[in-house]
Amino acid sequence: MPELPDVEIYRQDIERHALGRKVASAAVDADRMLRGVSASSLRDAVRGRTLDSARRVGKHLLLQLGEGGGWLHVHSGMTGRAVVYGEGDDAPAHARLRLDFEDGGHLAFTSQRKLGEFGLVDAPESFVRDRGLGPDPWEEGFDRKGFRDRLAGRRGSVKSALMNQEVLAGLGNVYVDEILFQAGLHPEIPVTDLDENTLGELHATMVQVLRTAVERGADPGRMPEGWLLPHREDGASCPRCDGTIVKARVSGRSTYRCDRHQEAPG
C-alpha cells in the first residue's frame, strides 16, 4: 500500500507513539533489504539512541537518531508497513526490522515480499540529492507553476511522468490512477498534449486527493464513494458518470480508468 498517504500515516503514528523512546536493541530478519550496511552495523547504530524526529520524503521514511546518530532510512516497497506495538501485543507478521524500546514496546517495519530497504543516511537533504528524488508534492514552494515546470518537456504519458520519482516523489500506481480519474484525464495522454491550464488543474487535483487520503488515514475503505479507489475493478460502474471502469496495462502497470469521462488520447 505504501504511497505518499500511507507513508505519511506511518510517520504520524511513529511521531505520536515512538518519538522520545530509547532503542535497547534491534533485530533484522531480511538481510537482502539492507542497503549499504550490515545487520550488525545497523543494530549498533540504533542501539542506545532515542528517536528524535520522523520525516517523510516521497515514499521514504527517515527517523532521526539522537545525539548525532544520523538517520535511519526505511522504504516500504510494495507491501511494507510500520507498526508500533506494546510489550504484550502480538508481533505483526513479516517484521523485517524491529526496534525494541527500553520500556518494552516495539516499532516494527514489515514487508511480506521483502521488497523495500533499510539503511543509514547522514541527513534528509543529502539523501534526497543522492537519490535524485523530485520534490514532494507537499513541499513548501512546490506550487502549480513548479509542478508545470517539472512536467514540461517530458515526452511520455502523463501516468508514467507522475509515477517517476525523479519528477516528483510520492505518487504510485493507485493514487496516480485516482488523480487522473478525478482530473478526467486518460493515463496515456502525452504530457506534451496538456496545456498550462490543464496542468494547473491536475496539480490542484493531486493536492486535494493526497490531502483527503491522509485525512482518512490512507484507509482504502474510508475513501469517498465518488472516488475510483472503492471501484478499482474491471467492469465496475463509474461512480461519476454512466461509464464503466476498465483495466489495462500502462507503463507496465495495471491501470484502471473510466472509459467515458477520461477522454482518449490523440
Next chain:
DNA sequence: TTCCATGTTCCGCA
C-alpha cells in the same frame, strides 16, 4: 495450479 500484486532497478531497444 495459475495469476496477480500499492515499488524499484536493470537491461535492451526505439
Next chain:
DNA sequence: TTGCGGAACATGGA
C-alpha cells in the same frame, strides 16, 4: 537523451 516494456526480486492471497 529520454522513455518504454519486460524481467527480476520473494511471498502469499484469490
